[in-house]
Amino acid sequence: MINSGPPPAGAENEDIDLVRRSQAGDSRAFDALVTKYRNRLYAMVFQMVRNEQDAWDLTQDGFFKAWKSLDKFRGQSSFYTWIYRIVTNVSIDWIRKRQLRPEGEFDDSVARTDIDPTADVTPKGGVSPERALERHELPDRIDAAIAKLTPEHRAVILLKEIDGLQYHEIAEVVGCSIGTVMSRLFYARRKLQTLLKDLHEKF
Numbered sequence: 001m002i003n004s005g006p007p008p009a010g011a012e013n014e015d016i017d018l019v020r021r022s023q024a025g026d027s028r029a030f031d032a033l034v035t036k037y038r039n040r041l042y043a044m045v046f047q048m049v050r051n052e053q054d055a056w057d058l059t060q061d062g063f064f065k066a067w068k069s070l071d072k073f074r075g076q077s078s079f080y081t082w083i084y085r086i087v088t089n090v091s092i093d094w095i096r097k098r099q100l101r102p103e104g105e106f107d108d109s110v111a112r113t114d115i116d117p118t119a120d121v122t123p124k125g126g127v128s129p130e131r132a133l134e135r136h137e138l139p140d141r142i143d144a145a146i147a148k149l150t151p152e153h154r155a156v157i158l159l160k161e162i163d164g165l166q167y168h169e170i171a172e173v174v175g176c177s178i179g180t181v182m183s184r185l186f187y188a189r190r191k192l193q194t195l196l197k198d199l200h201e202k203f
Helices: 011-023 027-049 052-068 079-097 129-136 138-146 151-161 167-174 178-195 197-202
Strands: none
Touching (some): 027 052, 027 079, 052 079, 079 151, 138 151, 138 178, 151 167, 151 178
């Protein structure tokens, strides 16, 4: 999985300028924001829906919704997390409407005191030659396991593992507390560890 990381330092000030120009009716400024973030957003959406055309459609739908709602943006969060929240919600709604029901529903309200949000998900370490072929199957196995998570748990895993967002940024994107983000990450990682148990044992 690719980790594109958060925007570089100084990007937020540039975004604010582009947003203000967009709010004033400058469509070219909004085009610049689309160009800046579309690939990063597409990568995240694709991991959620596993279909290139659907991912592009959902990404475009997210930008369209952002354009229509741009007057509501007040800068209380970065544009980066604001647009991510819109696109993530669009993706989650799409998954629900398609009734793609993942395995393992978890209750965010259940308090945990033993959560380790840094727990490993994928196997690490050297791979013996006789297992080289099996390792080629690893990305597909991980993708298939992620697809079995609920949309909410899939979103936090992808935002953390693929895009490298911090916990407070993920909380802003998905619209919940940092504690809920950590809980969702815990349950998502535990589910993935269960689904990928044989790979951990092999590698």
